[in-house]
Amino acid sequence: MNTPKFLNLTVFLFILSFFLGCTLKDHVQPVSIPIGGLASLTGNWSSLGLTTKAAMEIAEEDINAYFSGKHSPYRVSVQAFDTRLEADKAVDSFTSAAGTGTRFFIGPQSSAELATILPLTAGRTALVISQGSTAGSLAIADDPVFRFCPADKIEGAAIAKTIYGLGIRGLVTLARNDAGNVGLQNATGNSFASAGGETQALTPYGTAVSDFSTQLADLKARILALTTTHGAGKVGVYLASFDECVSLFTQAASDPVLRSVRWFGGDGVALSAALLADADAADFAIATQFMAPTFGLPDAYKTSWEPLMVRIKAKTGIDADAFGIAVYDAMWVIAKTIEAGHGVPADLTTLASLFTTQANAYTGATGSTQLDSFGDRASGSFDYFGLEKVGSVYQWKLAGKSE
Incomplete structure (x- = not known):
């Protein structure tokens, strides 16, 4: 049986248009x-x-x-x-x-x-x-x-619950003076107080501060007063900061009172490479069982x-x-x-x-x-990280998770 010529032409044109369409589509500039x-x-x-x-x-x-x-x-x-x-x-x-x-x-x-x-x-x-x-x-x-x-209200509630659960009843809070860290200081302190603890908030320090002697003297006085009230082992420090915590830790490292309590931080310092790179600051973090939360991976x-x-x-x-x-x-x-x-x-x-x-x-x-x-x-949810020293190398380790 002979196929009509117009049908052959139709099929040919269809095939041609298909391949031309593919070619044009493949070469259109995205x-x-x-x-x-x-x-x-x-x-x-x-x-x-x-x-x-x-x-x-x-x-x-x-x-x-x-x-x-x-x-x-x-x-x-x-x-x-x-x-x-x-x-x-x-x-x-x-x-x-x-x-x-x-x-x-x-x-x-x-x-x-x-x-x-x-x-x-x-x-x-x-x-x-x-x-x-x-x-x-x-x-x-x-x-x-x-x-x-x-x-911050979610993170603050989570870390405050964790701190209180560790037996801390007196908490001194300090923050870098920016919206995020001050928000964390307030959220954590308020949540800790709501849980039944005593919160003492220090005035946030300026973003250009590098000498923390004034803040550390105030921290020391608050720690001593809260220890008298709540007893040894029941006082902690919460610091909402970025990498300037390295300077603060280094300056705090030689004071036995500042080293005698547990320290906690905000998400801005968790997994910080700068903290790992400074031996004095890292040793202080280890000595104080420093722990900071970061947004958790499920x-x-x-x-x-x-x-x-x-x-x-x-x-x-x-x-x-x-x-x-x-x-x-x-x-x-x-x-x-x-x-x-x-x-x-x-x-x-x-x-x-x-x-x-x-x-x-x-x-x-x-x-x-x-x-x-x-x-x-x-x-x-939040993962809590602390520091450890393996041989001569400092590294972050998972220290716990929020519920």
Whole structure:
């Protein structure tokens, strides 16, 4: 039987259009969507800054492979800016990148930096997703700022419960004078008092302070007074700080009273590389059984976060914590937002709403990224880390977990 000529032509045209379509699709230039990273790469708390940069780069690779596999026209492109944990540098980096069209930012990692950027976000129609800010004062509904870590009220309640559970009944608290650390000092002290303990809060020290003799003298006097009231072994010190704790510990190391009580810290110093690098400070931390919480990584998702930790350490030489792993999850929520929106919506309200929907539906390496009414992570557990010396090497070790 002869096939009609018009049918042969139809089949030929169909096949031709199919191959031409594939060829054109494969050669369409993808749309690159920039994502800015605001991280302390060379300044205070650089351990998180460096793992943030690495997590963003790893996520960029994985997300672009995902988009490519789905023949998506979108790609992401990351660029990290060194803020040195300084608010003015964070503002300059944000303003510069947003001015050239960046709509998504990971970071900044401190609450002080975030507070300075917040007023600028609406005018730039950009979303800011912080991996490290915890200050309760920045829990604001309907703003374009999201936080992928638990706020200070959650961390403060957890560490206060742990301290009280260890038999401490008198607690002296001290903090670096920035929104995040002061928030932790207040949340921890208030929760400890609510549990039945006695809290004495010292005035926060300035961000440029390097001589802590005044603070240490005050601490010593409070420790002696609380020991008289509650007895030996029942007094502790809570310090909410960043890497300046190294100087404070070094200056405290020779005082037997300061060495006689247990010390606890906030998330800004947990897994600090700077503390490991100073023998005097590290020895003081070991002598006082210093312990600090960091946003915990759930065992249920170990198969997801453990390989990421290996990849991040290969890039940085630093063990990432959950704050760093949360960066990877935030990148994927951005990717899901781009995918669901068929690009980036021009309207900030629509963009924020779409991001919230994707975050509430996503489960990543840190578990569910569901947000509360303020756009902050709705829940979280904590891992406690202390220091140990193995041979001549200081290292962080897991000391416990919050319930």
